[in-house]
Every structure is written in structure tokens, then in C-alpha cells.
Amino acid sequence: MSGVIPIFLAGLCFVLLRPTCCSGSRILVVPVDGSHWINMELILRELHSRGHSITVLRSAKSWYIPSTSLIYNYINVTMLEDESDMNFYNKMLQNVMECRRSPHFISTFCQQHLITSMLGNGHEILARAAATMLDDLVFMKKLQDAKFDLMLTDPALTLGVLLGSYLKLPMVFNVRWINNGEGHFTIAPSPVSYVPVSGSELHDQMDFLERTKNMLHYFYSFVEHHFVISPPYSDLLRRHFPPGTDLLSLERAADIWLVRTDFVFEFPRPTMPNVVYIGGFQCKQSSPLPVELEAFMQSSGEHGVVVMSLGTFVSSMHREAIEAIAAAFAQLPQKVVWRFVGERPSSLGNNTLLVDWLPQRDLLGHPKTRAFVAHGGTNGMYEAIYHGVPVLGLPLLFDQFDNLVRLKVRGAARVVEAKSITKEDFLEALKDILETPSYRDNIQRLSQLHRDRPMSPMDTAIFWIEYVIRNKGAAHLQSAGFNLPWYSYFCLDVAVLIMALIGVFVWGSVFVCKILCCRRSRRKMKAE
Amino acid sequence: MSGVIPIFLAGLCFVLLRPTCCSGSRILVVPVDGSHWINMELILRELHSRGHSITVLRSAKSWYIPSTSLIYNYINVTMLEDESDMNFYNKMLQNVMECRRSPHFISTFCQQHLITSMLGNGHEILARAAATMLDDLVFMKKLQDAKFDLMLTDPALTLGVLLGSYLKLPMVFNVRWINNGEGHFTIAPSPVSYVPVSGSELHDQMDFLERTKNMLHYFYSFVEHHFVISPPYSDLLRRHFPPGTDLLSLERAADIWLVRTDFVFEFPRPTMPNVVYIGGFQCKQSSPLPVELEAFMQSSGEHGVVVMSLGTFVSSMHREAIEAIAAAFAQLPQKVVWRFVGERPSSLGNNTLLVDWLPQRDLLGHPKTRAFVAHGGTNGMYEAIYHGVPVLGLPLLFDQFDNLVRLKVRGAARVVEAKSITKEDFLEALKDILETPSYRDNIQRLSQLHRDRPMSPMDTAIFWIEYVIRNKGAAHLQSAGFNLPWYSYFCLDVAVLIMALIGVFVWGSVFVCKILCCRRSRRKMKAE
Known part of the structure; x- marks a missing residue:
């Protein structure tokens, strides 16, 4: 999450460099800067060594993503604002410390609120940047002509998701965070009774009060998603995507989610068939010290x-x-x-x-x-x-x-x-x-x-990236549930029907009983 | 499922043979007969070739499980009844054909009802057999003294689950069916809006009527589990297990579920971190024909x-x-x-x-x-x-x-x-x-x-079996949700609290508004 900021603060101008000539597939990469990039670069090195041609969308004033690289070309991104990032973090840190002076039950909501305002600004900038990009027909034509085989992106940055979807590319996520929370919440049913919501500082064994807090955090992130994160994209989505498309549906259409998690660290929780765990893939044996x-x-x-x-x-x-x-x-x-x-x-x-x-x-x-x-x-x-x-x-x-x-x-x-x-x-x-x-x-x-794994997480990541390229997607691993409206997903329409039928049956039974009772009492009265 | 019957029709007497002397771990195996055994035996061959010592609980009149084997010892099971299995299947088939003459919406329930009566009989016999086994202190002592490192079982046969839990062995399931349905329904949240219930003959893209049918099948299997399958075990569980134990909780305590499914065949659905897919692990390149x-x-x-x-x-x-x-x-x-x-x-x-x-x-x-x-x-x-x-x-x-x-x-x-x-x-x-x-x-x-897989499903199966042996279980992959009572799992207690708070807030607001209105109207009246 920490690397989202620099590109949030950017207006974009692009310079598409010539593609390198090398064997393998053409992969378009939209990474998140900062610590996320450290991870992504390791994967790119591996992909490059296997002969794939890589093009990275990077910020011109990136902290971490170098413009000079032997392993990839780049599409450059120029910053508009020049705010010192460290100042931003200093302010953020002061505010978090203020939050943490409140009682623990409240402090996590206070911190979440800080993140919400950051995300709100960030997604407005991102949506403007994405719109600029998609409106630039010449630029988009160049991208289309480049005939990429895959979009590899960290969806904490929505640019990659939007671009990949627009270009109709098979898509692999290298993901931990997405929009306003842990990637799992977007893709897998995650009962809040034992799946702690991001930012709640809870674990998987919660007492009643903790479950209440977790539920409130869930509501908060739901509201945040629908009223803070999604709105900036609505115009862009309306103009460039089929009717009814929202950010969530684009994200859920990713073929494979390489999740940077391992259940030695993360609490066990439901998952989906197209989620692959690569937590700790960056770890290696140590080398001798200076x-x-x-x-x-x-x-x-x-x-x-x-x-x-x-x-x-x-x-x-x-x-x-x-x-x-x-x-x-x-x-x-x-x-x-x-x-x-x-x-x-x-x-x-x-x-x-x-x-x-x-x-x-x-x-x-x-x-x-x-x-x-x-x-x-x-x-x-x-x-x-x-x-x-x-x-x-x-x-x-x-x-x-x-x-x-x-x-x-x-x-x-x-x-x-x-x-x-x-x-x-x-x-x-x-x-x-x-x-x-x-x-x-x-x-x-x-x-x-x-x-103790059957395969190294790096080999696993590379296998699934190449799997998506080989098979031009992995639609057979995607859940049909995502195509349903929410009331059908939760079977509320069916529940209403069943309850109505039960109601009619009960009402009918009572009605019949009443008629029978009336007749019997009339007969009794006549007999008397 | 088809192989469950023979041992259902059995009373049990056991002969524990001497353990073979070989390297590796001691694995107790409770397989299901018939086609399920064909799969299990392939895994046992592989385990044997890796030096593990295998003891199989088999029926003396087994169709498929031989008593003479170079790869395992056995604990023998003697049949009480000698009903011809083919007769059973012939009768079952006739009944199914009768069912299929009904309209399609109804025919699947009719077939399910046939299976329910079979399961009802089967689980009564199984529960009696399990009770006989657990009550036999000498036999249980022998099993305990054998110091097995693992229970490997197909949980379509509850004997293995009960025995493994009683002996407190780490447990690996080689599973497709469990009690009354597909294994997933027991362990993973499975929204019935897109996960077809076993026996419903539906797929993952359902219209309103199909979702209604699926929901009814789900209710049916819920009722079947609670009123047909579970009751025979209640006495046995009360006598031999800690208070509150039920069949479901024992099954959910399995360390790894090797599910004989692949999402090329099965519809994508939620899963859990301790579920490993080995569908098609029995498949091999063809050999020349005679x-x-x-x-x-x-x-x-x-x-x-x-x-x-x-x-x-x-x-x-x-x-x-x-x-x-x-x-x-x-x-x-x-x-x-x-x-x-x-x-x-x-x-x-x-x-x-x-x-x-x-x-x-x-x-x-x-x-x-x-x-x-x-x-x-x-x-x-x-x-x-x-x-x-x-x-x-x-x-x-x-x-x-x-x-x-x-x-x-x-x-x-x-x-x-x-x-x-x-x-x-x-x-x-x-x-x-x-x-x-x-x-x-x-x-x-x-x-x-x-x-197109990163590892062969057989190697995957063997890795995870040995993983559980090596690490003496895989508790870190088990969901904390299974320890919650159902109303907490679904957060109903939290929902009641939140609704009560909202109710109090609304009532309070109305009350305050009324008081303010009254005061204002009194002042008006005074002013007039």
C-alpha cells in the first residue's frame, strides 16, 4: 500500500519506446512503486530470463522503478506535482499517532479514516490519469498495435486494471491490496466472523466485541468502496466500457491472482481456484556480509x-x-x-x-x-x-x-x-x-x-503467468457468482419466493381450518 | 459413492496383523471399497515405494481390496450380511429409472430420496460397527500401541474419521464425497447461487427457477445430514469424544483434504487453504494394446x-x-x-x-x-x-x-x-x-x-501426505470459523446488537424530536 502514493500524485504523459526484439511473449506491466516494486521486479527478472519481452508503465519521478533497465522497456509517466513524499509520510505518521491515543476500539477506525482520505484523493487523480490515457486515441492505438499477450499488474494501482481490461488482455495480478482492503475480500466469500478486515488489527479468533468491531470495519470498507473509491471512475467507465461495468467487475475478471500471502503468516480463510499464493517469494538464502x-x-x-x-x-x-x-x-x-x-x-x-x-x-x-x-x-x-x-x-x-x-x-x-x-x-x-x-x-x-512447499513460490508465480499466456486466459477458473446481481448472489430473490410460498401455505391452511371449524360449530349449533 | 455399500452391510471383527518392518512412517488407511479403492491403491503404491509402512482396514468380503498385498498389511473386516451387491444396484437402478419418469424439477429430489434411504441404513450400520470397534479396548490398545503417524482415509466412510479422531492422529482425506454431498460443502463457504448442490444436476449458471431448485436441494441435504446421517452417531460420540463433538466437527478437523477434483471438470467455487486438488491423479499415458x-x-x-x-x-x-x-x-x-x-x-x-x-x-x-x-x-x-x-x-x-x-x-x-x-x-x-x-x-x-499443471497431481498428493507426517498435522491451515457456533459464524448475534443499537438510536431520536416539538407547540400556544 505504501507505494501507491507517488503515482497518485501524478498527471501522466507517455512516451512509448520501441519494443525490444526478443523471443517469448509480450508482457505489459503496470507496477506499484515503492516496496511493491521490489517484489514485482524480481518476477520481471525471472520472466526476462525466460525470454519474455517486458514493457513497464512507470512514473518519470519514480522512487524505485529505474528508467534504465536491461530487462524491460518502459512507458514513461511524468509527475505533475512535486510534493515531498517524506513530508506526506511525516504528516500521515503524526496523524496516526494522534489516532492511537484514542481507545483501541476507536483508534483503528480513526486510522482507517486517514487512509480513506488518502485513497479518495489518490483515486480521483488516478481516474483522471486513466481517462487522459484512454481518451488519447493515438496512444491507445500504439498500445493496441504492440499486441501484448498479457497485462501483469499490481491492482493496488487501478491504472493497470483499467488498461488491461480496455485492451482486452489476459490479466495476472501480483496482489496483496486492492482498492480498500486485502485482495481476498474482493474475490472470495470472507465471513467476517473469522476473517479480520484489513486495518481492524484483529485476528481470526474473535470474541463478541471483536466480531462487532470487525463487522463495523467491514461496513466501513463497504461504504468507502461505494462512496469514495468507485465514484471517480464512473464517468470513465461509462464512456469506455460496456454498460454496467464497475471497478469491481473489472478486477474480478483477472485470470490469476498471485497473492503475496502465505498461510503461515495470514490467517486461514476462504479462497478461490484462481488465487495462487506466492507469499515470501522474494526470500532467498543469505549471502556473506561485507x-x-x-x-x-x-x-x-x-x-x-x-x-x-x-x-x-x-x-x-x-x-x-x-x-x-x-x-x-x-x-x-x-x-x-x-x-x-x-x-x-x-x-x-x-x-x-x-x-x-x-x-x-x-x-x-x-x-x-x-x-x-x-x-x-x-x-x-x-x-x-x-x-x-x-x-x-x-x-x-x-x-x-x-x-x-x-x-x-x-x-x-x-x-x-x-x-x-x-x-x-x-x-x-x-x-x-x-x-x-x-x-x-x-x-x-x-x-x-x-x-516446506511443493514448489518455490517464485517458480509457482512464473508457472501461472506463463499458464495464462499459453492458454490465453484462465476463464475456466473464474467464478460464475461474479456475474450475478447482489440479491441473486445472496439468493434473496429465492428466499422471498420460498417465504411467500410458505406464507401462502400457512395462510391457506389457516383459512381451510377456519372454514372447517365454522362448519363444525354450525353443525354443533344446529344439533343443539 | 458407489463403493460405500459393501462395508455398510458389514458387522466387523478385526484381526490386526503384525506390522511390517520398513523405513518411513506408519500410515493407517481406511479406504472405501469399489471404484474409490482403485484411486486409493495408486496412492498407497506410491507411498510404499517411498518406504512408508501401510496398514489398511479392509472388509473380508471386499470386492476390490485384496488381502494379499506386497504394499500393505491389513486389519480385516468380516461381513455379517451376504446380500448380493448386484441385486442392490439392480433394485436401485430400477427405482432411479422410475424417478426419472417424473418431471425434471422433481426427479432429482426423488433420486436424492433413494440415496437418503441408502445412506440412512448405511450410517446406522457404520455407527454400530464403529461403536463395536471403539468399545473393544484390547483392539484399540493394539491400534494405539502401533503408534501410527497418520490416518489416510476416504471420509465417505465415517469409520476412518472416527478412528483417526479417537486415536488423535493427524488426518489426510482422499475425498470427493462426504456424508451427504460434495466435500466442499463441508469445508468451504459455498453460495448456492452459483455452486450446484450434489444431485441437483445443475450447473454454475442458473436461472431463477434453477437457483430455487438448488436452494431446495441444499435444504434437503441439510435436513438429511441433521436428521438421517448424524443421529446414529450421537450415542457413540457422547461416549467416546469430548462433549459437543459431532460428525461434522471431526471431519472438519482433518489436516489436509486431497480432493479428487480439477477445475477443468468441476465448476469454480470457493475453497480453503487446506484443500489440495488432485483430480485425475490416476490418469497416465496409454500403453500399447494387446x-x-x-x-x-x-x-x-x-x-x-x-x-x-x-x-x-x-x-x-x-x-x-x-x-x-x-x-x-x-x-x-x-x-x-x-x-x-x-x-x-x-x-x-x-x-x-x-x-x-x-x-x-x-x-x-x-x-x-x-x-x-x-x-x-x-x-x-x-x-x-x-x-x-x-x-x-x-x-x-x-x-x-x-x-x-x-x-x-x-x-x-x-x-x-x-x-x-x-x-x-x-x-x-x-x-x-x-x-x-x-x-x-x-x-x-x-x-x-x-x-497443464505445475506438478503432477500424484506428486502433489504425496507431497501433502508427507507434509502432514513431517509437521505432525497442518493446524495452521485450518479455519477458525469451524469453532464458532452457527449464529456467531453468520454474525447473527452481532447483527442483533447492531440492529438493537440502531433501534434505540431511532427510538431515542423520535423521542427527543417529540419532546422538542411539544415544547415548541407549548411555547407557541403560550405566545398566542
């Missing part, structure tokens, strides 16, 4: 090392929190490698190494690593699971709260609140993680299960 | 050959139908290989070879084969798909009607009714299959999709 870092790791002796990284958001934390964390680290017998950008904390101990970038995968896979202090981003969580390192979570934004709940209820993580962090709390939680063997045992059990 | 049969095939020239097999039930068809079929075959330019037991039809043509057994797989995979006349048993349907041979269906019993609907709506089969078969109808349908290219094109497209 010499200096390796020496630092070895210097930790039997105590080992704590690794801390809060992704891109570390500079957004308030100063007191940073000082508290640094002071807590200073009291550990362990050494600490901390990915840190900004002014050096005054309370920093000698055991702590600050770095502005760290080879996270290689550090988490290092035998000396004892714990991972993390913000709870999905990629980091899967890496922690893959390498079996227990987590101390410091969630800041978006899905990070939900992610950490998933590790916490499995006894593989503890969570501290960034809004009110103190040295004592942080130290107590970290010592608990380091000294209680169950955290390590639990995450290593998750690691064992996560790695 | 010399005489090969010569017969080659003698067909460019016209090719029609293969006909109605499984075990051919002798149950009435004489007129057999004569009509033979006469129709006689008019074909094709040659015909007909698996036939009984008196030779008088109208048989020179082009038709009668055999009492045929190598079905090798015939279906032969390049001269042009069509398959079949009763619609699941194994045969998957073999037809695998080898891409169009089907003329002649359904007789059980799921055969439903199976053929699945091929028919995909344009890969036609269906003729055995109850009213005439030479003309049969010939017209068969010629249509042979002469219209779309049937062959459609089933070959299904064949292509069916074979």
Missing part, C-alpha cells in the same frame, strides 16, 4: 546481534522515541545494527552500529542475529519468517499493525507502541524477545512450515 | 473406433435399451469395442466387438478412438478428459448425472436418458458426437488445460 559488517557480527560473541530497520520511515519518528530506543540498546549485552538516517542519538551506546543502509536479508540469515526490530512491513515480516528471527514490532503506518498482529498471536513477535515508547518498555520487550526461547522456537517453526 | 485388440482398432481405418463401458452396471440395463444400443452401433461406419456382460444382443452388428473387460485407459489414449460411450463415473470422466475423447453419456446412478452435466455444458459430451433410450435417439446423439468437430475440440481443450 567484511566489516561480518567482523562486527562476530564481535558480538555468544550474545549475538539485534538488527533494527524501520524501512523508509525512520526519520518520521519523534526524537524522544529515538533516544529511548538508543538508550535501551545501550543496556543490552548484544550488539546492534541499526538502519538509521538523521541526527545521531545522544544516548547511543558503544554496542550500536548506525548504518544508512543494511543488507537486511543477509543480516537476518546470519547465525549471530537474535532479534529483528522492525516496523512490520510485509517484505520484512516474510524475511523474518524465512530466516526464523523473532520480531520486536514498532508499527507506524498502514498494514504494519495488522502484520504484526499475525506474528504476535503466533508467539513469534512482541509489539510496542511508537506513540508512547519509553526506554523501559522497549528494553523490557526486547529482553523478553531475546531471553524467552519460545519466540525463537515459534518463528523457527513458522520458518520450517513456510519453507 | 495384439488382437490393436489389430481390431487398426481395422477401423479412417473412421476410427467407439469405446463403450458402463462400469459394473451394464447388466442392470433393461433388454430393450441394450438392443437399441447394439442396433445403433450396427449402423455406424466406425468399429465399436463394448465392455459387455450378459446375453449377446440379437441386433449386434459385425462392427462391434464385445469384451467382458477392456483396458479403458489404453483404449481412450489410442489414436483411433473417436468417442467414449460411458455411464459418467468420475474415473472414466477424468480419463476421457486426460485423453481428449468426447463422451456420449448414459448416466444410471449416483453422481453420474452430475458428472455428465459438467462435460455437457462445456460442449464435450452429450447425454441420453437410459430410461427411454431408442435406437434413433442413441444413433443421432452418437453421430452428432462423431461428426461435429466442436465436441472433440472442446474436450481436447479441456485435456490441454487439465495436463
Whole structure:
């Protein structure tokens, strides 16, 4: 979700480069920037190595998606606004921290409301961008002439869905989030009695109050979808698609959903035949560390090392929190490698190494690593699971709260609140993680299960992408339920008929009984 | 489903043989006899070749499960009654033919009613057998001492479920049917608006009347489960299992469901993370035919050959139908290989070879084969798909009607009714299959999709069986929804609370409005 913003803030102008000449199929890719791109690029590398020709729709001012690449061409996207993204995140983080001061039952709705306003703006911009694109007949003709075989997109960005549907391309989603929630909610029946709604910070075993909260979150996301996210697209859909088309129907028409989830992490929930799970496909065995870092790791002796990284958001934390964390680290017998950008904390101990970038995968896979202090981003969580390192979570934004709940209820993580962090709390939680063997045992059990698969998730992803290309779609895996109006889907029309028939039967029976009783009483009266 | 009967008619006495000494894990297997066993045995062969020690619970008078086997030991089961199974099927078939003379809307309920009475008897016998087994402390002690690592069972036979649960063994189902319907209905949310209920002969795109019929079938199976199938087990469950245990909860506790389905054949429907699809795992490339049969095939020239097999039930068809079929075959330019037991039809043509057994797989995979006349048993349907041979269906019993609907709506089969078969109808349908290219094109497209998998279904099955052994279960893939009471599962308690709150809010608002209005009117009156 975190990577949706840059292109949200964009107006688009496109430069279609010449297609490279290579064997295999022609794949049009519309990725989401930021952390989502890291995942998508890994798949693109694999597809490129198999001889497919790849064209990426990218933002000209992208954070992560380079314009120079040996593995793909690109269709360029130029930003209109030049708002600093870090400012946006800083503001967002402050607002989230405000929300978290409310009682827990309310705070998740408050946070969801922040996300709604972000999504509202974003989808308005996206819909305008998509309209500009679809209205540009020359550009669309060029795309059509390119004769792509597949649209591969992350549907958190609706551009790919709209473009793929317009071009009538078979479509594969590389997905976790879609519009306003987890992809599953769009495609699979998801009873809210045991499927926690995104942002609710609940797990799959809920008491009555939690189920009520989950239901309210579900209503909220329903309203959000219908009154915030969908309306900006209505004009565009009316003009360019068959009558009755809405965003949801386009999304549900995707052939295969490569969902970046694994049920070692996600709670078990209903799914559909065209959903394929590739959670953790980015994880790999660790490589040797640079010499200096390796020496630092070895210097930790039997105590080992704590690794801390809060992704891109570390500079957004308030100063007191940073000082508290640094002071807590200073009291550990362990050494600490901390990915840190900004002014050096005054309370920093000698055991702590600050770095502005760290080879996270290689550090988490290092035998000396004892714990991972993390913000709870999905990629980091899967890496922690893959390498079996227990987590101390410091969630800041978006899905990070939900992610950490998933590790916490499995006894593989503890969570501290960034809004009110103190040295004592942080130290107590970290010592608990380091000294209680169950955290390590639990995450290593998750690691064992996560790695125990019939096929690597990357090979699975590639198989299904090529499957859709080979078979020109996968319509036979798509549910017929999506073509039904909602009242038919829920059989309300049938229920009305059956209840009416029962009503008529009961009324008829009562009527007949009354007539019979009347006759009998008349006879009685006559007899008397 | 067809193989459930023999053990239904059994009283049980057990002889536990000594376990073989071999490497690997100890697997206790409770199979269903008949066609289900053919599938199970293939898996057991594979498991045996991987060094697992297998113990099979078999009936002493089994049709298919041999007592002499190099791949497994057995626990023997002795029949009490000695009713001829063919007599049972003959009676059943006559009753089904009677049912099919009713209007189509009603006939499926009539057939379902026949199955209900069969299931009612069967489950009473099964429950008594299971009680005898669980009450036999010496026998149970022997089973416990054998320290099995896994229960592998076909849950169409509840014995395996009960035994596995009692012994607290990790459990893998090799399943298509469970109690009173398709396995999915037990484990996955299955909206009846697009998921046809077993026995309804509907497909996934239903009009209003069909959805009504499907809903009624669903109600029927609900009533059947609660009032026919479950009651015989209540005493046994009360005595041997924790309070509140019912058959459904034991079944839902299975770790992995290897479902003998593939979505090339089955309509897409919701599923769960612990459901693994192995449909068609019994299919293999064809082997060369015996010399005489090969010569017969080659003698067909460019016209090719029609293969006909109605499984075990051919002798149950009435004489007129057999004569009509033979006469129709006689008019074909094709040659015909007909698996036939009984008196030779008088109208048989020179082009038709009668055999009492045929190598079905090798015939279906032969390049001269042009069509398959079949009763619609699941194994045969998957073999037809695998080898891409169009089907003329002649359904007789059980799921055969439903199976053929699945091929028919995909344009890969036609269906003729055995109850009213005439030479003309049969010939017209068969010629249509042979002469219209779309049937062959459609089933070959299904064949292509069916074979296009990331892993063979047999390897998939073995992986997940060994996964459950390795990890001592797969609890992390089981839905938390199954632990909820039904009103919580459907959030009815939450709905009541929310409606009550809305009610109080509306009532309060009206009350406040009334007070305000009263005050205002009083003030007005005073002012006047």
C-alpha cells in the first residue's frame, strides 16, 4: 500500500519506446512503486530470463522503478506535482499517532479514516490519469498495435486494471491490496466472523466485541468502496466500457491472482481456484556480509546481534522515541545494527552500529542475529519468517499493525507502541524477545512450515503467468457468482419466493381450518 | 459413492496383523471399497515405494481390496450380511429409472430420496460397527500401541474419521464425497447461487427457477445430514469424544483434504487453504494394446473406433435399451469395442466387438478412438478428459448425472436418458458426437488445460501426505470459523446488537424530536 502514493500524485504523459526484439511473449506491466516494486521486479527478472519481452508503465519521478533497465522497456509517466513524499509520510505518521491515543476500539477506525482520505484523493487523480490515457486515441492505438499477450499488474494501482481490461488482455495480478482492503475480500466469500478486515488489527479468533468491531470495519470498507473509491471512475467507465461495468467487475475478471500471502503468516480463510499464493517469494538464502559488517557480527560473541530497520520511515519518528530506543540498546549485552538516517542519538551506546543502509536479508540469515526490530512491513515480516528471527514490532503506518498482529498471536513477535515508547518498555520487550526461547522456537517453526512447499513460490508465480499466456486466459477458473446481481448472489430473490410460498401455505391452511371449524360449530349449533 | 455399500452391510471383527518392518512412517488407511479403492491403491503404491509402512482396514468380503498385498498389511473386516451387491444396484437402478419418469424439477429430489434411504441404513450400520470397534479396548490398545503417524482415509466412510479422531492422529482425506454431498460443502463457504448442490444436476449458471431448485436441494441435504446421517452417531460420540463433538466437527478437523477434483471438470467455487486438488491423479499415458485388440482398432481405418463401458452396471440395463444400443452401433461406419456382460444382443452388428473387460485407459489414449460411450463415473470422466475423447453419456446412478452435466455444458459430451433410450435417439446423439468437430475440440481443450499443471497431481498428493507426517498435522491451515457456533459464524448475534443499537438510536431520536416539538407547540400556544 505504501507505494501507491507517488503515482497518485501524478498527471501522466507517455512516451512509448520501441519494443525490444526478443523471443517469448509480450508482457505489459503496470507496477506499484515503492516496496511493491521490489517484489514485482524480481518476477520481471525471472520472466526476462525466460525470454519474455517486458514493457513497464512507470512514473518519470519514480522512487524505485529505474528508467534504465536491461530487462524491460518502459512507458514513461511524468509527475505533475512535486510534493515531498517524506513530508506526506511525516504528516500521515503524526496523524496516526494522534489516532492511537484514542481507545483501541476507536483508534483503528480513526486510522482507517486517514487512509480513506488518502485513497479518495489518490483515486480521483488516478481516474483522471486513466481517462487522459484512454481518451488519447493515438496512444491507445500504439498500445493496441504492440499486441501484448498479457497485462501483469499490481491492482493496488487501478491504472493497470483499467488498461488491461480496455485492451482486452489476459490479466495476472501480483496482489496483496486492492482498492480498500486485502485482495481476498474482493474475490472470495470472507465471513467476517473469522476473517479480520484489513486495518481492524484483529485476528481470526474473535470474541463478541471483536466480531462487532470487525463487522463495523467491514461496513466501513463497504461504504468507502461505494462512496469514495468507485465514484471517480464512473464517468470513465461509462464512456469506455460496456454498460454496467464497475471497478469491481473489472478486477474480478483477472485470470490469476498471485497473492503475496502465505498461510503461515495470514490467517486461514476462504479462497478461490484462481488465487495462487506466492507469499515470501522474494526470500532467498543469505549471502556473506561485507567484511566489516561480518567482523562486527562476530564481535558480538555468544550474545549475538539485534538488527533494527524501520524501512523508509525512520526519520518520521519523534526524537524522544529515538533516544529511548538508543538508550535501551545501550543496556543490552548484544550488539546492534541499526538502519538509521538523521541526527545521531545522544544516548547511543558503544554496542550500536548506525548504518544508512543494511543488507537486511543477509543480516537476518546470519547465525549471530537474535532479534529483528522492525516496523512490520510485509517484505520484512516474510524475511523474518524465512530466516526464523523473532520480531520486536514498532508499527507506524498502514498494514504494519495488522502484520504484526499475525506474528504476535503466533508467539513469534512482541509489539510496542511508537506513540508512547519509553526506554523501559522497549528494553523490557526486547529482553523478553531475546531471553524467552519460545519466540525463537515459534518463528523457527513458522520458518520450517513456510519453507516446506511443493514448489518455490517464485517458480509457482512464473508457472501461472506463463499458464495464462499459453492458454490465453484462465476463464475456466473464474467464478460464475461474479456475474450475478447482489440479491441473486445472496439468493434473496429465492428466499422471498420460498417465504411467500410458505406464507401462502400457512395462510391457506389457516383459512381451510377456519372454514372447517365454522362448519363444525354450525353443525354443533344446529344439533343443539 | 458407489463403493460405500459393501462395508455398510458389514458387522466387523478385526484381526490386526503384525506390522511390517520398513523405513518411513506408519500410515493407517481406511479406504472405501469399489471404484474409490482403485484411486486409493495408486496412492498407497506410491507411498510404499517411498518406504512408508501401510496398514489398511479392509472388509473380508471386499470386492476390490485384496488381502494379499506386497504394499500393505491389513486389519480385516468380516461381513455379517451376504446380500448380493448386484441385486442392490439392480433394485436401485430400477427405482432411479422410475424417478426419472417424473418431471425434471422433481426427479432429482426423488433420486436424492433413494440415496437418503441408502445412506440412512448405511450410517446406522457404520455407527454400530464403529461403536463395536471403539468399545473393544484390547483392539484399540493394539491400534494405539502401533503408534501410527497418520490416518489416510476416504471420509465417505465415517469409520476412518472416527478412528483417526479417537486415536488423535493427524488426518489426510482422499475425498470427493462426504456424508451427504460434495466435500466442499463441508469445508468451504459455498453460495448456492452459483455452486450446484450434489444431485441437483445443475450447473454454475442458473436461472431463477434453477437457483430455487438448488436452494431446495441444499435444504434437503441439510435436513438429511441433521436428521438421517448424524443421529446414529450421537450415542457413540457422547461416549467416546469430548462433549459437543459431532460428525461434522471431526471431519472438519482433518489436516489436509486431497480432493479428487480439477477445475477443468468441476465448476469454480470457493475453497480453503487446506484443500489440495488432485483430480485425475490416476490418469497416465496409454500403453500399447494387446495384439488382437490393436489389430481390431487398426481395422477401423479412417473412421476410427467407439469405446463403450458402463462400469459394473451394464447388466442392470433393461433388454430393450441394450438392443437399441447394439442396433445403433450396427449402423455406424466406425468399429465399436463394448465392455459387455450378459446375453449377446440379437441386433449386434459385425462392427462391434464385445469384451467382458477392456483396458479403458489404453483404449481412450489410442489414436483411433473417436468417442467414449460411458455411464459418467468420475474415473472414466477424468480419463476421457486426460485423453481428449468426447463422451456420449448414459448416466444410471449416483453422481453420474452430475458428472455428465459438467462435460455437457462445456460442449464435450452429450447425454441420453437410459430410461427411454431408442435406437434413433442413441444413433443421432452418437453421430452428432462423431461428426461435429466442436465436441472433440472442446474436450481436447479441456485435456490441454487439465495436463497443464505445475506438478503432477500424484506428486502433489504425496507431497501433502508427507507434509502432514513431517509437521505432525497442518493446524495452521485450518479455519477458525469451524469453532464458532452457527449464529456467531453468520454474525447473527452481532447483527442483533447492531440492529438493537440502531433501534434505540431511532427510538431515542423520535423521542427527543417529540419532546422538542411539544415544547415548541407549548411555547407557541403560550405566545398566542
